[in-house]
Amino acid sequence: MNLLAIIGEALRALRLNRLRTGLTMLGMIIGVAAVVLMLSIGQGAQTTVNQAIASMGSNLFIVLPGATSSGAMRQSSGSAQTLTLGDAQAVANLPSIKAVAPIITGTAQLNYGANNWSTVVTGVTPDYFKVRNWSTEDGEVFSDTDFRSAARVVVLGQVIAKNLFGDEDPTGKTIRIKKSPFLVTGVLAAKGQSLDGRDQDDSVFIPLTTGQRQIFGSQFPGTIRFMMVQGKSTEVMEEAESEINQLLRQRHRLAEGMDSDFTVRNMAALAAVATGAAKVMSLMLGAIASVSLLVGGIGIMNIMLVSVTERTREIGIRMAIGANRRAILTQFLLEALVICILGGLAGVALGIGGAWAVSQAADMVVVITLGMVGLAFLFASAVGIFFGFYPARKAAALRPVEALRYE
Amino acid sequence: MASVQPDSSAAPLIRVENLCKTYSLDNGINGTVNSQVLYDVSLNINRGEFVAIMGHSGSGKSTLMNLLGCLDTPSSGHYWLAGRDVAALAENELARVRNHTIGFVFQGFNLLKRMTALDNVATPLLYAGVGRAESRRRALELLRQTGLGNFAAYQPNQLSGGQQQRVAISRALVNNPQLILADEPTGNLDTQTSGEIMAVFERLNREQGITIVLVTHENDIAAYAHRLVRLKDGRVVHDGGVTA
Ligand SMILES: Nc1ncnc2c1ncn2[C@@H]1O[C@H](COP(=O)(O)OP(=O)(O)OP(=O)(O)O)[C@@H](O)[C@H]1O
């Protein structure tokens, strides 16, 4: 028996039933496309989360005002004003702490010439940029002197630089924040999305002191919105957390048994949760897509079984003129496999196209890897062999005389 | 291999001893019913013979032909084909025998649909492992020999009954078999076309020495043969001259 000739017979049989072959293939195409699409969306989500985590900075705590008691509803964390610049400076002196970045935020209108843009204005210390591991692309961040003197200086995020200045170089120019002039000292490198999905490049940074005194006009001078605290190393994070808790309870004069009026969050734990969620989502998408592939496979089996029954007489004739069981088995298996391989190829193409369309339409990150395409394709072939085998074996097991007598 | 005959060339091509065939049927009323169709059929056919098998409808002619053609297995008895005990052959070897040793011609032609005459004739060669080009060359040669050289590209449903049967005969011959088994090959054809088909068989037997076993209901078809075997209710009731 000649494998090439049998491939020819299989292809001929598929060509003779173009519509049916096409429809069966459609099941495969949709299944494989769904797998590729879902995997790429899931992978994209994971990539987005990982980038956000990487952009966050390492060994970070966030300390927020307000309690997170699990009992009765209290002031929710973040809305109270219990943290002060003094708290931040005290935390900075703890043995396990490397740096502290106290932060105040608010939204404000920015102007440069005729362009204006409303965005988040963040008041920070120069240490903030170290804690976030965030460097400038052009110019410098403001200095300690600027911080102490509450100078009107500003560092721009990428989006702001583009929107206000276009192709112009912003460094050294003056913009207006709430109508006050601020000197641009530099433009930050792109950072991308944060874990909560905000575009971190759509913001500007001014000295915290300037923000407190001139922009936000806080009625409690000296309070901050929250602080980012960086531990010395991954190993001391637990120690650092208890040091912070102890120190702040002491400073806030909280007696034993009283709830804390602040909350310390370990960002690594938060990151783990986000990563886990993205993974689960990937898995779920993959599982859903696999179901459609399975349905496609059952479609193939269905059609092949019909085909075997319909072609029983043909099988009998082939056996009478010398086809052995293996030749019959091979032919029917090849028919299923050809459907899967062609369907798999088309499905991969459709899946990649779909992923591209989704990334364009929904502004989502999708990631297609060769491994993913290979996996979908392999899976499709496995489905073909698995679901093609039973009908093929059924055909090969027919006794010649019975097959010939079949009406 | 359980071959009994040491010198196969001297042995009869077909040697059948006490062949029986019983069908089991589940008729749905009183369970499985056994019906015996062949009773102790014994038969020797030598190389180069031209044998006609006759008998009433239902007498077991097709059943016997299927057994001789290795398409079915007997319930009991022995069958040696070219000196080899068929019962001892594995499935693959049986396929090889059907491919190399035997050529089948059916009453209903049994051509593969939507395939050209040429491809139909070439298919047994593909299963024999002959390359495509060589297969087609030999197939065309055979179509020419049976007078269908101009119809190679036709599909079965574009050919007349007589033409289809010639394609089937070409297919049976393409692998140079020693034995042609023809079950009512002229059953679907008119008298004149039947005569033409029989002339082909006669020539193959006379010129190439191919052994032919042929089932027919008609005396003038049987008259082409040199020996007549008559079956009645599954038993051989005559074996000898054609004019019985
Ligand atoms: N698969 C089968 N199952 C059960 N009985 C069968 C089967 N095939 C044939 N028979 C029975 O065996 C008997 C002989 O059938 P067979 O086809 O050999 O007759 P035949 O001599 O060729 O008849 P005809 O001249 O009409 O072709 C019939 O009674 C038939 O009903």
Ligand SMILES: [Mg+2]
């Ligand atoms: Mg019959």
